[in-house]
Amino acid sequence: MSDILLQLLPHVLAALLYAALGIHFWQTRWRESKQPRLTLPMQPWERAAIFGALVAQGIGLYSGLFSAGGMRFSFSFALSLMLWLAVLIYWLESFRARMDGLQPMVLPLAALAALAPALFPQLREVANANAWGFQLHFLTAMLAYSLFTLSALHAVFMGFAERKLHQRAVTRSLSSLPPILTMEALLFRMILVAFCLLTAALVSGVMFSEAIFGKAMVLDHKTLFAFASWGIFAALLVGRRVYGWRGRVALRWTLAGFMVLFLAYIGSRFVAEVLLGRL
Secondary structure (H helix, E strand, O other): OOOOOOHHEEEEHHHHHHHHHHHHHHHHHHOOOOOOOOOOOOOOOHHHHHHHHHHHHHHHHHHHHHOOOEEEEOOHHHHHHHHHHHHHHHHHOOOOOOOOOOOOHHHHHHHHHHHHHHOOOOOOOOOOOOOOOHHHHHHHHHHHHHHHHHHHHHHHHHHHHHHHHHOOOOOHHHHHHHHOOOOOOOHHHHHHHHHHHHHHHHHHHOOOOOHOOOOOOOOOOOHHHHHHHHHHHHHHHHHHHHOOHHHHHHHHHHHHHHHHHHHHHHHHHHHHHOOOOOO
């Protein structure tokens, strides 16, 4: 019993840190007050606190995934790993681009994802985890998931900011966000990198399917959703390049692509592992 509690402790600690930081950033960046609407850059102690939460969550993920000698996985660990990578990328990006004001939505979602392995601790063994084809497929897929997650959050933020600007409602949360053009440039940069990673994940899955999964590729719902998401993001990038898509059109395509990709693995594994009880 004590061993189980020790394994769950990093996940709970990370979730509490993310939640506390999310409340802090909401109070200091989004909550309306009579104070002047001044942009408050991320402070060194705030960066350190986010890094501390990342370390705690990373310890819990590594312990759960690799402590048994091989590799184990589940939808809860996939969700936690996806948001862990998303927050890590966000944290690193904040050193080179203004990310102020985005924390109140990113960190609460990270808190929920960090808590998922504690709520659903069941894991299943992953076959052929030492094969380089599997490692390439797994790494590119997780990085693509994470970047598309950040892209979806950016799309939500941009939609929120554009609506407020059209209403001429300058709130504290709006003044804390980066400029729209900066957010848009960052959005498409992340989508392009994530699209390349997703392409690599799909290609590696097709080429090394037998070595990775022990069988030839089959067109199941997970594969169809993954390729459908790839097609949506490909159309978005082509539309951006050829037709100059931006604003609400680009945001809708981004959210549609993310939802389809989310269903490809996380949604299907949740149904199989939690609703149907299959590991």
